[in-house]
Amino acid sequence: MKPFDYIRPERLGQALSEGAKPGSAYLAGGTNLLDLMKTGAARPERLVDITRLPGLDRWEWGKDGGLRIGAMVRNSDAAHDPDIAAAFPAMAEALLSGASGQLRNAATMGGNVMQQTRCHFFADPFSPCNRRAPGAGCAAQGSDRRGFAVLGGSDACIATHPSDLCVALAALDAVVEIAGPEGLRETPLTDFHLLPGTGPEGHTRLAPGELIIALRLPAAAAGFRHHARYLKLRDRTSFAFALVSATALLRIEDGVIAEARLALGGVAPKPWRATAAEALLQGARPDADSFARAAEAALQGAAGHDAKITLAKRLAARALTQAARGTPARVPALPGSVHSGETAHV
Amino acid sequence: MSHTLNLTINGTAQEVTLDDPRVTLLDLLRERLHLTGTKKGCDRGQCGACTVLVNGRRMNACLALALSHDGAEITTIEGLAQGGELHPVQAAFIEHDGMQCGYCTPGQIMSAVGLIAEAQAGADPERIREGMSGNICRCAAYAGITAAVLQATETLTEEAERA
Structure with a gap:
């Protein structure tokens, strides 16, 4: 690991001025950054530890039922809180489908939004990677595309965004609160991550020195709580990144879909909100035909791996079907698993 | 510095x-x-x-x-052991043979102690397996590990109720 200086500010203003200095990286839970520093994929000269900044490790409910979650809230605390899980069950299921118990105790909500792709060429400093070393090329282009983007990729990069949480946040219309040298600003989560285009090295809209301080879930997002699922296909049922995942949210009134939200994970370089599918579902009956048409629309234009595209369509339809049946009373024993509720194995 | x-x-x-x-x-x-x-x-x-x-x-x-x-x-x-007495999770791992080579065992036991304290899995073997998925056992002693965590959960719950 490359040597670095370590700074642990106790005030936000101090953290921001330290973070703006060249070569700085913010350290929160460290589960992604330290890992990349060990491989040499991340080489910060200064770590600015934000774990002691006041006020970032809690959440608060708005009077209208919206929720503001501080960036340093640990994934496990957000997922296990009964009120959060009741209002935003798909987010709780997404969180609990990710990583392991140990990692969720360390990882933070802000850090999850900031996490880097798990493309193994990105993590390996001996492979060409435009995201890590602009202009070096992309080793993934010539490989089996199963683990890579089928939507939103480019000749420069086809890495997928690995987050489960962000797929739920995208569907829930979450807002990212950002502090920086110029003050506070905010952006919708769906605009926060960038598609690679010709320059994949900047994967978010954060300017140097800027820091996520909170995530906000609007009150309207709790309106989907009765019909919400997060499903995730992966190579083993637990502790694996998504091959394909889907958040499906429905509001059903008088047997008709009043409003639908659908977001996909594992298929694109950013959490993929499927707005065309949502438009098709509005006013439709919550049945197999509607969901199949929505799934087709969600994968419109996808290319690169036919079997993965088929899987994604089926998972999207399945997530919508399960959401229509109703949110489980409790996050299933195997969160995100298509086997939940069945005896998958004994 | x-x-x-x-x-x-x-x-x-x-x-x-x-x-x-x-x-x-x-x-x-x-x-x-x-x-x-x-x-x-x-x-x-x-x-x-x-x-x-x-x-x-x-x-x-x-x-x-x-x-x-x-x-x-x-x-x-x-x-974990107090006054020469094994922690209930340690004792349960021995009783249920929750190991073979033993290299992963300290991590398995610490993870089980943490899992039981989180109180999310209860006595559901499926939730215990899911909750322990961050601990890999190359010898695949998983059946014994699950049984050990189940028993330790019971023991610790009884202890907490008595206290």
């Missing part, structure tokens, strides 16, 4: 001075404090062999920067 940090490790307060901020909690425990019960498997957060309790919560010591945990209370496998 050297950095000083204070940790309470298995109940004993310790002041440690580091000449390099790169030291992980795992390397601090093993290489500097010679608490080698905590194992280094993958060193990437993927296997769980390094699991310890940080302020009562299970974490991967390999992905924890020691300096970032200044002031924390750390419990390692060496700190």
Whole structure:
């Protein structure tokens, strides 16, 4: 690991001025950054530890039922809180489908939004990677595309965004609160991550020195709580990144879909909100035909791996079907698993 | 520049001075404090062999920067047995043969202690398996591990009810 200086500010203003200095990286839970520093994929000269900044490790409910979650809230605390899980069950299921118990105790909500792709060429400093070393090329282009983007990729990069949480946040219309040298600003989560285009090295809209301080879930997002699922296909049922995942949210009134939200994970370089599918579902009956048409629309234009595209369509339809049946009373024993509720194995 | 940090490790307060901020909690425990019960498997957060309790919560010591945990209370496998008596999770692992080669066992046991404290899995074997998925056992002693965690959950619940 490359040597670095370590700074642990106790005030936000101090953290921001330290973070703006060249070569700085913010350290929160460290589960992604330290890992990349060990491989040499991340080489910060200064770590600015934000774990002691006041006020970032809690959440608060708005009077209208919206929720503001501080960036340093640990994934496990957000997922296990009964009120959060009741209002935003798909987010709780997404969180609990990710990583392991140990990692969720360390990882933070802000850090999850900031996490880097798990493309193994990105993590390996001996492979060409435009995201890590602009202009070096992309080793993934010539490989089996199963683990890579089928939507939103480019000749420069086809890495997928690995987050489960962000797929739920995208569907829930979450807002990212950002502090920086110029003050506070905010952006919708769906605009926060960038598609690679010709320059994949900047994967978010954060300017140097800027820091996520909170995530906000609007009150309207709790309106989907009765019909919400997060499903995730992966190579083993637990502790694996998504091959394909889907958040499906429905509001059903008088047997008709009043409003639908659908977001996909594992298929694109950013959490993929499927707005065309949502438009098709509005006013439709919550049945197999509607969901199949929505799934087709969600994968419109996808290319690169036919079997993965088929899987994604089926998972999207399945997530919508399960959401229509109703949110489980409790996050299933195997969160995100298509086997939940069945005896998958004994 | 050297950095000083204070940790309470298995109940004993310790002041440690580091000449390099790169030291992980795992390397601090093993290489500097010679608490080698905590194992280094993958060193990437993927296997769980390094699991310890940080302020009562299970974490991967390999992905924890020691300096970032200044002031924390750390419990390692060496700190579980009290007065020569095994912790109920340790006893259950022996009784149910929850190991073969034993390398992952300290991490499995610390993870199980953390899992039971989280009180999310209860006595549901499926939730226990899911909750323990951050600990890989190359010998695949999973059936014994699940049985051990189930029994320890019962024992600890009964103890808590008596207290």
